[in-house]
């Protein structure tokens with residue numbers, strides 16, 4: 001780690017004292033992780049355990065990491081597994097399942113020794129190369145079955161050329177590169193980034209330090225950036241009215257995509273080179289606000305299924321649209337309230353989610369609750385392949401429903417209450433008082449209690465595929481949305497294409513388009529259009545200069561088969577979903593809009 005504050009120091013000493021007393025009473029678990037040969041992409045792990053009970057111990061590796069709702073089966077990357085006791089005597093072991101090693105425990109001390117091969121540079125998987133090591137704990141550290149509550153000490157031995165470690169874990173006082181987790185839930189929630197890292201000027205809010213430590217962050221004005229980030233964090237903490245951690249670390253993992261939220265940190269793919277356009281900064285701020293707000297919405301305000309976690313199978317919930325969809329809603333609202341985005345940019349952000357949702361035929365098949373529950377099999381953004389049209393993304397419909405819910409609550413309470421009150425109430429009543437997550441009915445009851453009215457109409461958009469009446473709810477804030485259909489000039493085939501190895505490949509087919517109905521599908525290759533070999537640009541021109549009803553002849557490779565198809569072009573109908581202020585708003589509508597925009 002780069003910097004230690006006095007506060008952290010005191011907490012660390014306390015935690016160490018607690019851990020020593022716990023260890024003295026029962027058992028201890030200590031990991032040593034090294035990375036001497038980063039070009040092999042392999043971490044080496046030693047796990048020293050003593051005092052574990054039983055003739056044998058099952059050591060397990062989680063199949064997923066909370067925050068990324070997909071099975072990753074980390075155990076598949078464990079190699080050269082060995083077990084011995086403290087005297088060096090080899091112990092017997094066998095795999096009893098894909099993620100479980102059963103180790104003999106006669107001497108009551110076990111030393112495990114194994115490698116973890118890393119294969120993917122991603123925020124939800126461990127990764128090591130000659131420039132940095134990303135320790136994603138769920139994919140590195142084994143736990144003894146039934147011992148999730150056990151404290152753990154981790155000693156990191158960075159590659160010889162590296163100096164820094166960024167993590168939300170507390171350090172052990174006086175011990176370099178040594179960290180302590182009070183239990184495995186905290187350990188699995190605290191990734192570590194090792195390398196030659198840069199720390200930006202930190203800021204405090206109510207005395208609590210917030211740091212940003214990054215690998216290859218790119219070229220930009222650090223002070224200005226941290227100033228803006230401070231405004232974002234301040235706005236989010238003011239919304240909830242409490243800061244639940246003692247320190248917070250943004251960990252920038254370099255170029256890539258995606259971020260994952262944790263209790264007192266977030267890992268974000270972050271590399272800002274040549275980012276001059278305002279639009280890109282806005283996207284960055286939305287992204288950071290989203291990951292930061294998750295420290296409330298999902299880490300603390302959470303569906304009941306999301307903790308304690310089921311590390312063996314994954315934790316399924318029908319409410320993922322609340323932590324994810326409403327965090328998209330609040331990423332926009334927080335950046336707007338922080339003064340970092342304009343009214344038209346805010347309205348446009350909602351418009352793009354509505355557009356993405358409305359353009360997907362999956363909206364006729366899959367509700368928000370089903371999209372939440374089925375994400376484990378569908379993938380984080382819905383199904384791919386031929387089933388692509390049967391799913392939606394809760395990242396799109398979630399924030400749209402969040403907006404309806406907020407406007408309805410404001411309307412019903414004459415703008416005395418809002419969705420903010422729902423979030424604050426969930427935080428207080430469930431996280432602070434009951435110390436647990438909420439059920440589906442408790443979430444709805446909380447919303448309805450705040451609204452003082454039934455919200456059955458809004459919750460119908462959560463549990464069914466009913467067509468959304470945006471106009472009704474936007475009108476509560478004096479806003480209008482353009483849902484009228486307009487015909488786009490030119491002929492419409494309904495495909496998107498990209499070049500692959502010198503040929504034009506179909507990358508997407510609009511559902512129910514002329515191309516779809518003629519049997520064209522993703523990954524078909526277009527050999528000829530009207531007798532000529534196309535490229536992606538000439539394809540666009542072919543359709544622009546045609547009219548609905550015109551016929552085109554295609555020669556297509558479909559797998560190993562060459563086919564000739566003739567297709568009548570159609571007319572593309574589009575809805576803009578542009579959101580704007582409605583003239584002639586009454587006082588309540590004006591008041592709602594004003595306070596919503598703040």
Ligand SMILES: [Zn+2]
Pocket residue numbers: 290294323324327
């Ligand atoms: Zn998220």
